Amino acid sequence: MKAVLFDLDGTLIDTAADFIRIIQDMCREEGRAIVDAELIRTQVSEGARAMVKLVYPELEVDDPIFLAHRQRFLDLYGAEIAVDTDLFAGMYPLLEQLEQQNIPWGIVTNKPRGLSESLLTALNLTERCAVLVCPEDVSKTKPDPEPMYLAAQQLQLPAEQCIYVGDHPRDIDAGRNAQMYTILAAYGYLPLAHKDDLAAWQANCIVNTVTELQHVIQQKLTLNSAINT
Structure with missing residues (x-):
């Protein structure tokens, strides 16, 4: 080797702590139930789509509304990529x-x-x-x-x-x-x-x-x- x-x-x-913070903030802003931190952690390796799906389970991943939420998530993460x-x-x-x-x-x-x-x-x-x-x-x-x-x-x-x-x-x-x-x-x-x-x-x-x-x-x-x- x-x-x-x-x-x-x-x-x-x-990186999980930053993803958890952003996803849970999105839940609060939308008035939705707060997604459990450990559940978010298990989805980190599945990518942004999987994490955002936890907030909007009713939306199809190719729905323009879902894609807009996903882009917002990525923008928030990119702006604060290494806070925690x-x-x-x-x-x-x-x-x-x-x-x-x-x-x-x-x-x-x-x-x-x-x-x-x-x-x-x-x-x-x-x-x-x-x-x-x-x-x-x-x-x-x-x-x-x-x-x-x-x-x-x-x-x-x-x-x-x-x-x-x-x-x-x-x-x-x-x-x-x-x-x-x-x-x-x-x-x-x-x-x-x-x-x-x-x-x-x-x-x-x-x-x-x-x-x-x-x-x-x-x-x-x-x-x-x-x-x-």
């Missing part, structure tokens, strides 16, 4: 350790590039991130392996020499389809429909904390170093 790639929301960065957002606890030391070992790390996400770049800028990660692959960069997004292959190509590495960490079945599917070593971040925003049978995701490894994640990554890097000496 010569590089580590992360999904963004729910894996590398804990930060890396998951323990992630800063993990990234620092990778950098000290000259192991590049990057991001493969289904989050739009504009929002992804704004988030990295707000957290002072832009220069540290070796590669950022977003939906605009590929013709097919995760779970297709195309974005994984693109990230590996930009790192000038074979895909099978990369670790991929994610908190959604499509993350693991994309990594597996690209022959990467996949790690399921069970501390993340696990979708309701899939959280009760994590073994079914077929990840190479499941971790429950960032501390466990750091341990697994270092094991793989140490094994790689031992094989090459």
Whole structure:
């Protein structure tokens, strides 16, 4: 293993608090029942449409009124993208350790590039991130392996020499389809429909904390170093 790639929301960065704040504010403004924070958290990895659907369950997602609400949600999020957002606890030391070992790390996400770049800028990660692959960069997004292959190509590495960490079945599917070593971040925003049978995701490894994640990554890097000496 010569590089580590992360999904963004729910894996590398804990963005849920800002999404929860905005969705619940929308509920208040519309006089609707406040959506439970934990329910919103399970929908973060499903994207803006899924979160807005929690507020307006009666609207079809292609309804112009729904699309207007979705755009408003995105505008509010873009304007206040990192009010209560930060890396998951323990992630800063993990990234620092990778950098000290000259192991590049990057991001493969289904989050739009504009929002992804704004988030990295707000957290002072832009220069540290070796590669950022977003939906605009590929013709097919995760779970297709195309974005994984693109990230590996930009790192000038074979895909099978990369670790991929994610908190959604499509993350693991994309990594597996690209022959990467996949790690399921069970501390993340696990979708309701899939959280009760994590073994079914077929990840190479499941971790429950960032501390466990750091341990697994270092094991793989140490094994790689031992094989090459």
